Amino acid sequence: MLQDGKLFIGTSRKPDDSINKGEYLDLGYANRHGLVTGATGTGKTVTLQILAESFSNAGVPVFCADVKGDLSGIAAAGEPKDFLEKRAKTIGLDPYEFQEFPVIFWDLFGEKGHRVRTTLAEMGPLLLARLMDSTDAQEGVLNIAFKIADENGMALLDLKDLQALLNYMSEHASELSGMFGNVSKQSIGAIQRDLLVLEQQGAEHFFGEPALEISDIMRTTPDGRGAISVLAADRLMMNPRLYATFLLWLLSELFEELPEVGDPDKPRLVFFFDEAHLLFDEAPKVLVDRVEQVVRLIRSKGVGVYFVTQNPLDVPETVLSQLGNRIQHALRAYTPREQKAVKVAAETFRPNPEFDCFEAITQLGVGEALVSTLAEKGIPSMVERTLIRPPSSRLGPITEAERRDVMAVSPVAGQYDKDVDRESAYEILAKRAESAARKEEEQRRREEEENRKIEESRRWTLPGFGDEDDYDDRGRKQSPTRSRSTRSRYQRQTVTEAMIKSVARSAATSLGRALARGILGSLKKGR
Template identity: 80%
Template sequence: MLQDGKLYIGTSRDPGDANKKGEYLDLKYANRHGLITGATGTGKTVTLQILAEAFSAAGVPVFCSDVKGDLAGLALAGESKDFLEERAQKIGLDPYGYQATPTVFWDLFGEKGHRVRTTMTEMGPLLLARMMDASEAQEGVLNIAFKIADEHGLPILDLKDLRSLLIYMSEQASALSAIYGNISPQSVGAIQRSLLVLEQQGAEQFFGEPALRIEDLMRTTVDGRGIVNVLAAERLMMNPRLYATFLLWLLSELFEELPEVGDPEKPKLVFFFDEAHLLFSEAPRVLLERVEQVVRLIRSKGVGVYFVTQNPLDVPETVLAQLGNRIQHALRAYTPREQKAVKVAAETFRQNPEFDCFEAITQLGTGEALVSTLEAKGAPSMVERTLIRPPSSRLGPIDDVERRAIMATSPVAGLYDRDVDNESAHEILTARAAQVAAAEEERRRKEAEAETEVQETRRWTLPGFGDSEADDYDARGRKTSGRRAAPRSGYQRQTVTETVVKTVARTAANQIGRALVRGILGSLKRGL
């Protein structure tokens, strides 16, 4: 399988031909990326499987998506079958045996593998806008949201964090728009609706913590074999936009986190992107530029990217030009578009004078492919018609019992299977809102107490002891109308008892005075 730093792919020529030779992929150029194409049922999945086995045996970790469940068979040793033995004998593969490949299963939904999560901050506004199919105005609001989160210490980890931040932005739209630009209620509302759709599609389980650590995808076993990471994507494929965005995010994370290594003797990781057309379908120009940049530059990080799709026309020309290793299975040429695809595929190979590439592509059988890989100095080899070797691991899916047993002994078992809800934007904004509500409630309570005190004062104060004109008071007991009372030195408000006593004393004094006056007047009259 591995010869002088090269991975065995298959054998070209007819077995009876003395010029038959093995076709290999040089590990030194494996990080120059590649393309595996072919119509449904022509053998693309098996080709992906044998490449994953070969990279693992060479000590290179692998990440691949399993859209049909067939790649799960990598985890178990294959079973002897007549057509496999016949293929091994036909291509001269001796010895040929069956062996399991060290495998870790992953699943965004945690059903058929260990949970895969990332935070919204790590995803970023560009990919998030792509996932939500956001308009330009909505993408602008998302950029503002992430800017506010960075400047105000509001980590956006999951969906509820972004929801809470959008509510805050809507409530403070006037003030924030003056600083960051227009924040329209319509855009905020549209984003909120898109988040609801994502939640219904299961994206809520994808955003959160603990977030996936890239180093956990780059493990090797004790005996030096690279671990193959298989993403269960059967359910994920029901939301193609989420699937494509997740894999693009993973590529971006690899690009940002891994150090520069130049051109190593073998890759640090090989990434297979199955159903690659979903990545480019209806993608905006800025996203295509991002993909092209990552594919072009990630090679220096020691990562090889292999796109797997049905039609080479699914991949933009700017990206197609970066893919040096090609494996082309059969294509149909019944319609004008299919004929164009065959022509494009044929013209991308270094031509072999012994056969016509255009005709060969339409005549290839199952498990047969045109192969051209990079060789000395990075130049493409002459295309050869090749029988792909049979896999050593199991062909087809595995059952749930076997899957659970493999997950139980996984090197990442228990690391990602439980949710962690750390303090983030939702909790911070909720706490701030609670503080504001409490302060407002305290203010209202104090005003109510002041109003009650004023009412009590007005109820018990008797007339005749204040100003000669009626006075009106506001809620704090301050006079708002009538003549201002003259200041009284040392004045204190009288109690009811004091008021009654003084009134009785004054009445008694008046009565005594009148009696004295009558007595004096009576004496005067008698004297006269």
């Protein structure tokens, strides 16, 4: 419900339960962020639903997560029910009309909505380290990996790109350590194991292309209503770290891409962060500082951020102080921690002298809340005990057939449904490895050919194949000196010459023997 640039939230009650006045959220201050808290079953999801409806009718796009699956009913018109009509009559909502809203369903797994992806490069090493709960040393290795990819023109798009780059870094760890400092193979191995866990948890569906265009969650319809982007998060909640990291990435992308617009008449986008405590659970200080920075500065981009959680203590004080519009549903106060939470919640409101906030928080009924919004000049209004208006869309989830029908006429139908795998770090490193292997094979073949030629030359110098004068009669290699002298004496002898010399040697031998016998015979006769 819109009235003079204000969104109707509900009607406040006096302590005697009589109707007081309407409670509104000024669109001009809606980008000052907000907080919706309350125990399970007190009506937080319905409050989120009626706020999303109101922003949509005011022409403001909305992004919200559907943690339990029942927020999908916002895509269908509501149905008359006794308790809804009774609430409308009690708060003076006349006429109470049912309406369906322009919804775009999204899903990281592509099952209940259009695929939502981002690239590792857009995620960055800080958020990726948060996603994997990395140590400081591992985060340092991730920073080096992203720097190497950037300097060498290797796009990091999906998990296999980073895995290939980490393999490269492990093989060249010594060389990289000299350039960037210690690059430990142990840290690389730990990151690779964490990436395997992420892959098994479904993160491979999240990293890749086509990446989500921020403009697609900031659409308006031809009749001027803002599109409501609903992220199916029921399965995503099985990996709460991935859920929190994705929403933080989306918030960071909005901060980095949108231009400064100051304080517009209405927000350009409203972002609801359901189960917000998951963002801050065990988060390192550097990450909390990042959230605080984004929340503080994104206001001037025209974006309103609304945290939805059970306990105000789930949100760090530095972030809590930035949230000007507050809706507090009932809290329980059975344990000391719960009592502290109630006290913190009560102290954050501008007091109302007509009732005690601490007691009121513990006594609120379902669909009832303490409401304080920013009024003129950004001053918080006095807290009021308020009956929240009933939604115009359906309470509860839509059917699977209805969901498919909504997706079929979606303005982004077919745009994100198919994977695109262009050349990136994995392909570049694979080509380099293939080229190196090919060069190594060529080198091996050249060496084998050289060895073959050497072996061939040795075979042709064996006895019977080369110069026989280089070997003696036993086939042994002669010394160079002897071989040369032998060749010098006999290299000019012909076969005839050799025969004449042989006959001469035989004749000389016979003549010598005859002379010896004659001389010896004469001596004997003389005796």
